[in-house]
Amino acid sequence: xxxxxxxxxxxxxxxxxxxxxxxxxxxxxxxxxxxxxxxxxxxxxxxxxxxxxxxxxxxxxxxxxxxxxxxxxxxxxxxxxxxxxxxxxxxxxxxxxxxxxxxxxxxxxxxxxxxxxxxxxxxxxxxxxxxxxxxxxxxxxxxxxxxxxxxxxxxxxxxxxxxxxxxxxxxxxxxxxxxxxxxxxxxxxxxxxxxxxxxxxxxxxxxxxxxxxxxxxxxxxxxxxxxxxxxxxxxxxxxxxxxxxxxxxxxxxxxxxxxxxxxxxxxxxxxxxxxxxxxxxxxxxxxxxxxxxxxxxxxxxxxxxxxxxxxxxxxxxxxxxxxxxxxxxxxxxxxxxxxxxxxxxxxxxxxxxxxxxxxxxxxxxxxxxxxxxxxxxxxxxxxxxxxxxxxxxxxxxxxxxxxxxxxxxxxxxxxxxxxxxxxxxxxxxxxxxxxxxxxxxxxxxxxxxxxxxxxxxxxxxxxxxxxxxxxxxxxxxxxxxxxxxxxxxxxxxxxxxxxxxxxxxxxxxxxxxxxxxxxxxxxxxxxxxxxxxxxxxxxxxxxxxxxxxxxxxx
Amino acid sequence: xxxxxxxxxxxxxxxxxxxxxxxxxxxxxxxxxxxxxxxxxxxxxxxxxxxxxxxxxxxxxxxxxxxxxxxxxxxxxxxxxxxxxxxxxxxxxxxxxxxxxxxxxxxxxxxxxxxxxxxxxxxxxxxxxxxxxxxxxxxxxxxxxxxxxxxxxxxxxxxxxxxxxxxxxxxxxxxxxxxxxxxxxxxxxxxxxxxxxxxxxxxxxxxxxxxxxxxxxxxxxxxxxxxxxxxxxxxxxxxxxxxxxxxxxxxxxxxxxxxxxxxxxxxxxxxxxxx
Numbered sequence: 001x002x003x004x005x006x007x008x009x010x011x012x013x014x015x016x017x018x019x020x021x022x023x024x025x026x027x028x029x030x031x032x033x034x035x036x037x038x039x040x041x042x043x044x045x046x047x048x049x050x051x052x053x054x055x056x057x058x059x060x061x062x063x064x065x066x067x068x069x070x071x072x073x074x075x076x077x078x079x080x081x082x083x084x085x086x087x088x089x090x091x092x093x094x095x096x097x098x099x100x101x102x103x104x105x106x107x108x109x110x111x112x113x114x115x116x117x118x119x120x121x122x123x124x125x126x127x128x129x130x131x132x133x134x135x136x137x138x139x140x141x142x143x144x145x146x147x148x149x150x151x152x153x154x155x156x157x158x159x160x161x162x163x164x165x166x167x168x169x170x171x172x173x174x175x176x177x178x179x180x181x182x183x184x185x186x187x188x189x190x191x192x193x194x195x196x197x198x199x200x201x202x203x204x205x206x207x208x209x210x211x212x213x214x215x216x217x218x219x220x221x222x223x224x225x226x227x228x229x230x231x232x233x234x235x236x237x238x239x240x241x242x243x244x245x246x247x248x249x250x251x252x253x254x255x256x257x258x259x260x261x262x263x264x265x266x267x268x269x270x271x272x273x274x275x276x277x278x279x280x281x282x283x284x285x286x287x288x289x290x291x292x293x294x295x296x297x298x299x300x301x302x303x304x305x306x307x308x309x310x311x312x313x314x315x316x317x318x319x320x321x322x323x324x325x326x327x328x329x330x331x332x333x334x335x336x337x338x339x340x341x342x343x344x345x346x347x348x349x350x351x352x353x354x355x356x357x358x359x360x361x362x363x364x365x366x367x368x369x370x371x372x373x374x375x376x377x378x379x380x381x382x383x384x385x386x387x388x389x390x391x392x393x394x395x396x397x398x399x400x401x402x403x404x405x406x407x408x409x410x411x412x413x414x415x416x417x418x419x420x421x422x423x424x425x426x427x428x429x430x431x432x433x434x435x436x437x438x439x440x441x442x443x444x445x446x447x448x449x450x451x452x453x454x455x456x457x458x459x460x461x462x463x464x465x466x467x468x469x470x471x472x473x474x475x476x477x478x479x480x481x482x483x484x485x486x487x488x489x490x491x492x493x494x495x496x497x498x499x500x501x502x503x504x505x506x507x508x509x510x511x512x513x514x515x516x517x518x519x520x521x522x523x524x525x526x527x528x529x530x531x532x533x534x535x536x537x538x539x540x541x542x543x544x545x546x547x548x549x550x551x552x553x554x
Numbered sequence: 555x556x557x558x559x560x561x562x563x564x565x566x567x568x569x570x571x572x573x574x575x576x577x578x579x580x581x582x583x584x585x586x587x588x589x590x591x592x593x594x595x596x597x598x599x600x601x602x603x604x605x606x607x608x609x610x611x612x613x614x615x616x617x618x619x620x621x622x623x624x625x626x627x628x629x630x631x632x633x634x635x636x637x638x639x640x641x642x643x644x645x646x647x648x649x650x651x652x653x654x655x656x657x658x659x660x661x662x663x664x665x666x667x668x669x670x671x672x673x674x675x676x677x678x679x680x681x682x683x684x685x686x687x688x689x690x691x692x693x694x695x696x697x698x699x700x701x702x703x704x705x706x707x708x709x710x711x712x713x714x715x716x717x718x719x720x721x722x723x724x725x726x727x728x729x730x731x732x733x734x735x736x737x738x739x740x741x742x743x744x745x746x747x748x749x750x751x752x753x754x755x756x757x758x759x760x761x762x763x764x765x766x767x768x769x770x771x772x773x774x775x776x777x778x779x780x781x782x783x784x785x786x787x788x789x790x791x792x793x794x795x796x797x798x799x800x801x802x803x804x805x806x807x808x809x810x811x812x813x814x815x816x817x818x819x820x821x822x823x824x825x826x827x828x829x
Contacts (some may be wrong), residue, residue, distance in 0.1 A: 145799065275688065291674075365681060512630065
């Protein structure tokens with residue numbers, strides 16, 4: 001069965017445009033070369049063990065994050081095999097094995113196998129320990145990757161699971177962000193790293209304590225003649241790997257549980273048809289869109305995860321910055337972090353609704369496009385801004401960095417405005433459809449957004465430049481509070497202007513936008529003028545860069 | 555128990571000239587669409603008179619859905635156009651779309667809303683106002699037997715296929731259109747709801763409205779429609795009243811098979827099945 005599954009995976013990948021994106025491939029190749037460079041260049045065994053543990057920790061982070069951000073991991077969906085007369089556990093195990101096939105997994109094996117060189121240079125007798133440890137660690141990394149990917153899908157079936165996943169995801173993003181700050185001084189001295197290692201401090205201890213550091217510890221123990229402890233480290237690694245692989249196999253099995261979130265009571269705010277019931281939102285198309293969007297953000301687990309993870313990430317980043325001495329001054333700016341995460345998370349917003357766009361197309365009235373675009377902007381801001389404001393205020397007061405008030409307020413109004421305008425324009429112009437919402441089960445089902453993310457990362461500072469410049473200048477000039485109105489104008493102009501571009505484009509291309517959503521990129525390219533405007537060029541760029549995930553069936 | 559969803563006369567575009575010779579309710583005028591050098595629809599023309607129920611039948615991949623998508627504004631044709639009561643859909647989309655009620659097949663809806671919320675959203679987006687929306691939505695949910703699930707707060711994502719059809723139908727009817735374009739409206743709908751639906755469509759055409767229904771089920775079309783169009787390979791092969799199209803054939807299915815061509819299963823083929 002496994003052979004069949006692997007062949008099926010390779011066939012599916014052949015029919016997709018490309019398996020792994022160029023960026024991901026560059027990172028994987030670069031990571032492999034760097035891992036080997038450390039093992040070749042570092043003369044001291046202790047430093048080599050340290051650097052190898054650092055590299056494998058980074059590999060693990062990459063394998064945990066990568067699949068949920070990149071595309072194509074869900075090529076073989078467990079549901080495809082739900083009706084086959086096969087034992088579900090066996091299908092799960094078979095699907096887990098297919099995760100080890102591909103360029104990424106092979107290069108990862110090459111990278112972790114560099115432990116063999118370390119062992120050879122330390123004491124050739126320890127080579128078997130190193131190779132065994134590297135092989136087991138390889139299984140651990142890929143199983144862990146699949147476990148996180150599938151567990152996220154499973155967690156989305158309950159409200160509690162969604163909340164828990166949000167907390168963990170937020171924490172993970174914050175730790176990654178500050179993790180590099182902790183090792184960044186060492187990395188910036190890359191040339192001397194093989195000589196000096198990571199130096200003193202908690203970082204090497206933490207790295208050695210993680211399971212990704214255990215194979216190096218086993219080699220170290222064996223080299224010192226302590227074969228008992230060496231075997232113990234390897235045994236512990238095997239035990240952890242077996243547990244993770246088992247859990248991943250179980251979660252990879254076709255699920256027979258309902259896909260939707262379980263719910264005990266009638267959803268809040270659903271009694272809209274009760275006579276005489278009053279609504280807080282105006283009785284207009286704009287009010288209708290805001291109401292619909294707020295409910296979807298609140299109730300759709302995948303959208304909920306985006307919002308909640310952004311909030312938790314901001315909270316944890318603030319707390320981490322506050323606790324790490326030289327970075328405490330950053331803590332008040334945690335709300336700005338949230339604005340940035342909001343921009344990235346909503347840069348492919350229209351794809352989240354999939355073909356449900358048909359309703360706006362057939363219900364087109366003179367103001368429908370405007371209401372649709374503005375309503376979505378308002379709903380996202382209404383969810384994010386209050387939380388970001390409270391977090392910012394708490395961190396400014398908590399850290400006592402009161403000088404930061406004007407900069408924080410300016411930054412918030414600027415970044416939320418710029419982010420709102422930029423993300424809605426990118427959502428319309430660079431739309432990349434994913435799996436239709438009623439068929440969605442995995443983290444990357446809502447459409448590839450790599451080009452939107454890069455454009456937003458570049459565009460945000462560019463479009464915020466007036467406010468940033470004014471803030472710096474006015475702080476230096478001793479009148480920091482005057483930056484607030486500049487930021488307000490900057491934010492409003494971008495939110496309004498780019499939103500206007502978005503709804504005018506939508507209004508002139510309703511049928512084309514829907515066709516793109518329904519029939520995919522070929523039909524979209526066909527409907528794009530050969531020598532069009534700069535918005536057409538942006539769209540063409542997204543069509544040629546972003547990957548298309550359109551699996552069918554549940 | 556059925557509500558009156560007679561066409562909204564105020565939204566009609568008729569003038570004194572038109573009164574003598576009113577344009578057809580829906581007119582597909584030489585529609586053409588090519589995907590990747592393959593013509594999906596190749597010059598489809600069809601005229602749907604007011605007060606009629608037209609069945610659109612054809613094999614899988616015949617171009618039914620593509621033609622209907624171009625007729626309601628979901629897909630821009632490469633050539634030709636569609637007119638709703640004389641209003642050109644591609645030059646005056648808003649005027650034409652106001653007259654249309656549309657039920658597409660197999661598309662998403664705002665999945666995390668209840669049926670009631672979906673209709674409330676839809677009515678207000680179309681500018682019906684809260685009170686009118688509320689009254690009509692409650693009545694539609696009751697008639698289509700979706701009021702129970704709505705009282706329980708069931709979300710559209712949790713609906714069965716048949717329930718999705720019914721809530722889609724409710725969105726098509728809510729603004730009291732003059733022309734209904736329904737893609738496979740009976741698919742997966744239970745017999746009781748199907749009867750309600752038939753009564754509802756009859757009442758709609760009796761009030762002067764026009765309905766186009768696409769379907770694979772010949773018996774259904776034969777029982778329901780007074781006009782029929784057979785479409786295959788992106789072209790209209792036959793079009794007219796049921797009797798005109800059927801001619802001397804005993805049943806519509808025979809006409810369909812005669813026009814489209816049938817693949818017979820030979821004696822020895824698939825002999826392993828059932829053994």
